[in-house]
Amino acid sequence: MERNTNIKFLVLICLLVVSCILSLLYGGSEHIDLGELSSNNFIFWHIRFPKTLTAIIAGCTLAVAGLILQIIFRNPLAGPYVLGISSGASLMVAMSILAGGSLHLMSEFFIGKTFIVLSAISGSFLITLLILGISKKVNSNVVLLLIGLMLSQICGAIQTALEYFSDANSLKSFVTWGMGSLANTTNIDLAIYLPIALICLLAVLFFVKPLNALLLGENYSQNIGVNFKTSRFYLILISSVLTGLTTAFCGPIAFIGTAVPILSRMVFKNSKQHLHVISCLLLGSIILLLSDAFANSLIKNISLPINMITTFIGAPLVIYLMFKNKSW
Amino acid sequence: MxxxxxxxxxxxxxxxxxxxxxxxxxxxxxxxxxxxxxxxxxxxxxxxxxxxxxxxxxxxxxxxxxxxxxxxxxxxxxxxxxxxxIAIVLTEKIGGFNLTAYDVVAAGQMPYTNSFNRLEKENLTIIESAIKICGIETHQYKLLNELSDGLFQKTIIAKALAQQTPIxxxxxxxxxxxxxxxxxxxxxxxxxxxxxxxxxxxxxxxxxxxxxxxxxxxxxxxxxxxxxxxxxxxxxxxxxxxxxxxx
Known part of the structure; x- marks a missing residue:
């Protein structure tokens, strides 16, 4: 069993390298040949490289956030997007862009970015707490997802209303960002995005024991020495930061958080969460990188929205699991 | 005494x-x-x-x-x-997430493992003996959802045994x-x-x-x-x- 696991990880690492190369070469409207790398230096380092790195970070953060949410809710279909948490973050970002515009906060780059990131994180944290409160009243996994969808509709509606009150400049940044895109992150953005993501992902590794215990439910996890409520609070905080952070930079990215942990459980038929955390990092990056390369090379010279591709991967998987009614 | x-x-x-x-x-x-x-x-x-x-x-x-x-x-x-x-055996059902009978019994040793939940040799010995005492060796790698109610009950009892508590x-x-x-x-x-x-x-x-x-x-x-x-x-x-x- 151990050996099998190692081989699977090796395959995933190889896939990650391949998808990195594919994303670097084909992840834009202009394809880069390996031979002309030197002449394409600017495109490579200032457009393609940050985009690939963004795809990796976004994949990792959303997948791990999804893994945490699925365990906290003990619902294999949960995820930041389907529970409306991404939308909560988006709404807060929209509000902060509006407020920031009128407060002239946005002129200062780092203050503006920090403001947006903090709003997104608070948005995702609030929605997670709300959903957690609701989850105590409903028993069905599917009903919880429906409520999540409704919440995200409500957030979307408020956001649309806000767009009417915004000036042309903010409106443009809303709309492009609201569709979800990996291409808006610059190298300077990455200087904020990457370190915070790394810290949170490292923090998750220290919570693998609570994650394993939480699988057994509140009573049993308390009885084997893990404080259920405290661990849950910190895990919600971490997953909110992960979701909010990525939403702040890339907009709401669909289904990665739901699909990747499910795939991880399909690949590794195992309940050890330290293994799933690492495989979510790998699988999340691979899927988002490939989706990006695919979105850019499916139709020549046109970049399709990344959410279109991730929805095509994630939504059928969720439907399939609902039909099988089996908890992965 | x-x-x-x-x-x-x-x-x-x-x-x-x-x-x-x-x-x-x-x-x-x-x-x-x-x-x-x-x-x-x-x-x-x-x-x-x-x-x-x-x-x-x-x-x-x-x-x-x-x-x-x-x-x-x-x-x-x-x-x-x-x-x-204190180890407890409750009436509630758990399962899903690829949890096997072995995983649940192993959770009984969680109070004794480090913060990365690494199972050392002595932990493994205790887990195996708890599984053996409760007679679930042949079912230990089955998913919890696949176990009958009785086998599930024995699994939870094995977990409590693996916890090695005086109560x-x-x-x-x-x-x-x-x-x-x-x-x-x-x-x-x-x-x-x-x-x-x-x-x-x-x-x-x-x-x-x-x-x-x-x-x-x-x-x-x-x-x-x-x-x-x-x-x-x-x-x-x-x-x-x-x-x-x-x-």
């Missing part, structure tokens, strides 16, 4: 909190349980057997008075230390077991209390099993809670009422 008190209830009122208000289930209880005790808890449905067991291991708050575990207040103990003193609390552990397994379970519990000097409290509706194997009975009825010897059970009014004339 001198008997050591391991659980003491001092004027304890038990129940749960609902919307900040106390819901009282059991009132003003004074009881002591000793190492080596094998106690059967009897009472009608909804009388408070589960509440008592959950309160003893800190899953429910002590509303008034106190519960002492090895002379320490149950609520002042660190969860990790409490986990090494074990079991809430209706015999509910889904077949006839032979019920007797096996009670024999095992009796052996553990006698040989390893464990204090074992087990609630059950199998009165004949409790009469046959336990050393004492805790009889909970509407207006009283009393600890009686097995031999005197058939003269006890509350016990006979619970038996409903069939004992």
């Amino acid at each position: 001198e008997k050591r008190e391991c659980i003491i209830l001092k004027n304890a009122t038990l129940g749960y909190k609902k919307n900040q208000e106390d819901v009282i289930i059991l009132k003003n209880i004074d009881l002591s349980f000793y190492a080596g005790d094998f106690i059967g808890i009897v009472g009608l449905n909804g009388i408070g057997k589960s509440t008592l067991l959950k309160s003893l291991c800190g899953l429910l708050p002590v509303l008034n008075g106190e519960i002492l575990i090895d002379e320490r207040n149950v609520n002042s103990l660190f969860l990790k230390d409490l986990a090494k003193k 074990m609390l079991l809430d209706e552990p015999s509910a889904f077991l077949d006839y032979a397994s019920k007797h096996d379970l009670f024999l095992l519990l009796k052996k553990l209390s006698a040989e390893e000097n464990k204090c074992i409290l087990v609630s059950s509706h199998d009165l004949d099993l409790l009469l046959k194997y336990c050393s004492k009975l805790l009889v909970i009825s509407d207006n009283s809670i009393e600890l009686i010897d097995n031999a005197s059970a058939k003269a006890n009014k509350a016990f006979l009422e619970i038996g409903g004339g069939f004992i």
Whole structure:
């Protein structure tokens, strides 16, 4: 069993390298040949490289956030997007862009970015707490997802209303960002995005024991020495930061958080969460990188929205699991 | 051998909190349980057997008075230390997320592992022996969802064994077991209390099993809670009422 696991990880690492190369070469409207790398230096380092790195970070953060949410809710279909948490973050970002515009906060780059990131994180944290409160009243996994969808509709509606009150400049940044895109992150953005993501992902590794215990439910996890409520609070905080952070930079990215942990459980038929955390990092990056390369090379010279591709991967998987009614 | 008190209830009122208000289930209880005790808890449905067991291991708050575990207040103990003193078997179902029977038993060793939950050789030995004692070797790699109710019950009991605690609390552990397994379970519990000097409290509706194997009975009825010897059970009014004339 151990050996099998190692081989699977090796395959995933190889896939990650391949998808990195594919994303670097084909992840834009202009394809880069390996031979002309030197002449394409600017495109490579200032457009393609940050985009690939963004795809990796976004994949990792959303997948791990999804893994945490699925365990906290003990619902294999949960995820930041389907529970409306991404939308909560988006709404807060929209509000902060509006407020920031009128407060002239946005002129200062780092203050503006920090403001947006903090709003997104608070948005995702609030929605997670709300959903957690609701989850105590409903028993069905599917009903919880429906409520999540409704919440995200409500957030979307408020956001649309806000767009009417915004000036042309903010409106443009809303709309492009609201569709979800990996291409808006610059190298300077990455200087904020990457370190915070790394810290949170490292923090998750220290919570693998609570994650394993939480699988057994509140009573049993308390009885084997893990404080259920405290661990849950910190895990919600971490997953909110992960979701909010990525939403702040890339907009709401669909289904990665739901699909990747499910795939991880399909690949590794195992309940050890330290293994799933690492495989979510790998699988999340691979899927988002490939989706990006695919979105850019499916139709020549046109970049399709990344959410279109991730929805095509994630939504059928969720439907399939609902039909099988089996908890992965 | 001198008997050591391991659980003491001092004027304890038990129940749960609902919307900040106390819901009282059991009132003003004074009881002591000793190492080596094998106690059967009897009472009608909804009388408070589960509440008592959950309160003893800190899953429910002590509303008034106190519960002492090895002379320490149950609520002042660190969860990790409490986990090494009391193991519990509940009636709730768990499963999903690729959890196998082995994983659940292994969770019993969690209080003894480092913060990355790494299982060392001695942990593995304990887990394997717990699996063996409960007779679930052939099912250990099955998913929890695929186990029958009886095998699931045995898995949770194996988890409690793997926890290696001086106190074990079991809430209706015999509910889904077949006839032979019920007797096996009670024999095992009796052996553990006698040989390893464990204090074992087990609630059950199998009165004949409790009469046959336990050393004492805790009889909970509407207006009283009393600890009686097995031999005197058939003269006890509350016990006979619970038996409903069939004992």
